[in-house]
Amino acid sequence: MKIISCIKQVYDLDIVLENDWVVDETTNKINIDYANLIMNPYDETALELMLRITDSSKDIKTEVITIGNKKSEAILRKALAIGVDDATRIEIDHELINNPFNIAKLLHHKIKDDKEVKLVLCGRQSDIFNHGQTGQILAEKLGWSCFTNVFNITYKDSYFNVSRTTSSGIEHIKTNNPLVVTVTQSPNMFLRMATLMNTMKAKQKPINFISKELSEISEDTNEKFYNLEKLTVEKSKKNCIYLNENKNKSINLQLSDLINNSLNKGVK
Amino acid sequence: MKIALITDYNILNTNHEINSVLSKISNLNPKTNNLKIDLLYISKQTIIKPITLEQVNEIHIYNQIEEPNNISNLIKVALHYNNIYTPDLFISCLKENQDAFIPQLASKLSIESFLNIESIKFDNETQKFNVIKPIYSGNVLGHYIVSDRAVLSFTKEKTSSKLIKVSNVPIIKYIDYTDATTLKDDIVTFEKVVPSGIKDAKFVIVCGYGVGSANNIELLKDYAKSVNAVICGTKKVIDLGWLPMNTLIGTTGQIISPDICLTIGVSGAAPLLNGIIKSKLIIAINKDKDARIFNYADYGIVGDYKDIIEKEHF
Numbered sequence: 001m002k003i004i005s006c007i008k009q010v011y012d013l014d015i016v017l018e019n020d021w022v023v024d025e026t027t028n029k030i031n032i033d034y035a036n037l038i039m040n041p042y043d044e045t046a047l048e049l050m051l052r053i054t055d056s057s058k059d060i061k062t063e064v065i066t067i068g069n070k071k072s073e074a075i076l077r078k079a080l081a082i083g084v085d086d087a088t089r090i091e092i093d094h095e096l097i098n099n100p101f102n103i104a105k106l107l108h109h110k111i112k113d114d115k116e117v118k119l120v121l122c123g124r125q126s127d128i129f130n131h132g133q134t135g136q137i138l139a140e141k142l143g144w145s146c147f148t149n150v151f152n153i154t155y156k157d158s159y160f161n162v163s164r165t166t167s168s169g170i171e172h173i174k175t176n177n178p179l180v181v182t183v184t185q186s187p188n189m190f191l192r193m194a195t196l197m198n199t200m201k202a203k204q205k206p207i208n209f210i211s212k213e214l215s216e217i218s219e220d221t222n223e224k225f226y227n228l229e230k231l232t233v234e235k236s237k238k239n240c241i242y243l244n245e246n247k248n249k250s251i252n253l254q255l256s257d258l259i260n261n262s263l264n265k266g267v268k
Numbered sequence: 269m270k271i272a273l274i275t276d277y278n279i280l281n282t283n284h285e286i287n288s289v290l291s292k293i294s295n296l297n298p299k300t301n302n303l304k305i306d307l308l309y310i311s312k313q314t315i316i317k318p319i320t321l322e323q324v325n326e327i328h329i330y331n332q333i334e335e336p337n338n339i340s341n342l343i344k345v346a347l348h349y350n351n352i353y354t355p356d357l358f359i360s361c362l363k364e365n366q367d368a369f370i371p372q373l374a375s376k377l378s379i380e381s382f383l384n385i386e387s388i389k390f391d392n393e394t395q396k397f398n399v400i401k402p403i404y405s406g407n408v409l410g411h412y413i414v415s416d417r418a419v420l421s422f423t424k425e426k427t428s429s430k431l432i433k434v435s436n437v438p439i440i441k442y443i444d445y446t447d448a449t450t451l452k453d454d455i456v457t458f459e460k461v462v463p464s465g466i467k468d469a470k471f472v473i474v475c476g477y478g479v480g481s482a483n484n485i486e487l488l489k490d491y492a493k494s495v496n497a498v499i500c501g502t503k504k505v506i507d508l509g510w511l512p513m514n515t516l517i518g519t520t521g522q523i524i525s526p527d528i529c530l531t532i533g534v535s536g537a538a539p540l541l542n543g544i545i546k547s548k549l550i551i552a553i554n555k556d557k558d559a560r561i562f563n564y565a566d567y568g569i570v571g572d573y574k575d576i577i578e579k580e581h582f
Contacts (some may be wrong), residue, residue, distance in 0.1 A: 140375040
């Protein structure tokens with residue numbers, strides 16, 4: 001049996017400064033190129049879930065796939081260093097990467113002929129365009145079950161036990177059908193660290209490379225999809241009133257007064 | 269142009285979710301732009317009384333479906349409707365599995381799909397829909413032009429409970445749809461989580477990583493009890509397991525609009541800000557005077573929260 005985890009390299013948006021969220025009118029883009037390239041946090045959780053499955057059952061093969069340029073091999077090396085067996089990179093024209101239909105098509109093409117694969121893990125969404133649909137479209141193309149917002153998955157006696165959040169509670173599913181899951185954040189599920197030795201070894205490991213034009217894979221074109229007209233930044237900043245310690249009133253009194261007043265009034 | 273609204277909420281109740289979707293559709297000016305709105309109602313229930321719903325022209329009731337929230341059944345029903353009416357826009361308003369349903373239906377029909385959009389407009393000249401959706405983790409709004417047809421859903425948010433205006437009695441059609449499947453040998457158990465009460469709370473305290481430890485959160489819970497507030501957390505806090513998953517605030521968690529939102533040790537990442545920005549009053553406590561949260565707060569206190577919140581709790 002084999003498990004595949006789909007990972008993506010993204011910009012670390014957390015370190016982008018507030019004032020840098022400015023739309024460049026001529027290119028209709030936002031320049032955040034200085035941000036670090038990291039593995040998408042949801043994909044990290046998905047990868048850790050995959051590795052925890054193989055911790056208990058050693059005979060399961062694992063693979064990571066990424067779609068992107070040569071730079072994105074960095075996250076594949078990272079995955080190899082923490083114990084993933086195989087890594088594959090699929091090349092894509094950079095303009096086409098932000099359409100989940102394209103991504104799902106390429107993944108489907110890679111996965112469909114591999115009869116060994118029983119489980120595919122994806123992060124629930126990734127950086128820039130936040131479509132959050134790749135996993136679901138992939139599941140539809142493969143004809144497999146799809147579970148979204150998964151926070152835990154284990155494998156026992158040829159059954160997968162999937163736990164996912166829904167709007168009214170937690171659902172536990174026991175299944176032995178092939179499935180695609182999209183992973184959301186999960187408590188205490190941080191990606192393990194690689195040892196220096198394994199990091200060195202991972203540098204020598206081969207990375208499979210696939211370069212296919214989308215038109216070779218399928219005939220229906222989704223090129224016109226996601227026609228981004230413009231970007232806007234519309235967060236109304238407020239003038240923050242700072243509370244300070246003063247003689248008449250201590251700061252915690254000021255705070256509790258503020259809270260009580262607005263609760264009584266209902267609205268400010 | 270035709271719009272199909274898919275729902276499994278009980279439409280006899282004046283329901284917040286449908287209300288909020290209908291009020292967002294009203295931006296399209298259905299009357300002047302000559303848009304027809306159909307409501308697909310999917311349920312086990314067989315008969316409903318004529319009801320009044322603003323803007324909706326027809327209600328199609330797909331009944332006798334044993335598992336109405338099974339995704340493959342929902343897709344079958346949507347495809348069945350699509351074969352007859354071919355709507356230009358599907359809008360989903362489902363209780364569960366919305367994020368799985370939309371992309372899968374779009375993929376089946378080879379049309380565009382958008383999850384969690386903020387608003388929608390209709391351009392009468394080009395006869396195209398314009399969709400506005402948060403991107404870059406909510407830092408930026410993207411304006412998309414829908415090329416042809418699309419499936420989409422709105423962000424779920426609490427709306428003011430204004431009543432639906434009595435303006436229109438839609439035609440009701442019953443469709444006996446019997447091709448539904450009861451699915452698979454999967455064993456599904458459901459564990460109901462006690463609602464955290466965040467959505468309806470008047471006073472919410474959001475804890476960030478700056479709170480320091482799980483132990484400190486326990487102390488803050490005491491404080492919250494004394495002021496009748498609900499405790500919830502940022503992504504980082506949930507990741508560390510300091511608070512349960514259903515208390516997550518932000519784009520991927522819950523979007524709230526309480527009377528008071530007090531943030532403690534929150535730096536103010538965009539996904540979180542999107543979750544709290546609609547609060548009527550935001551008070552921020554943070555040690556770092558340059559923290560981003562202060563740009564969006566009404567009141568700010570620079571300092572250690574342990575010195576600020578009433579002493580008896582620490």
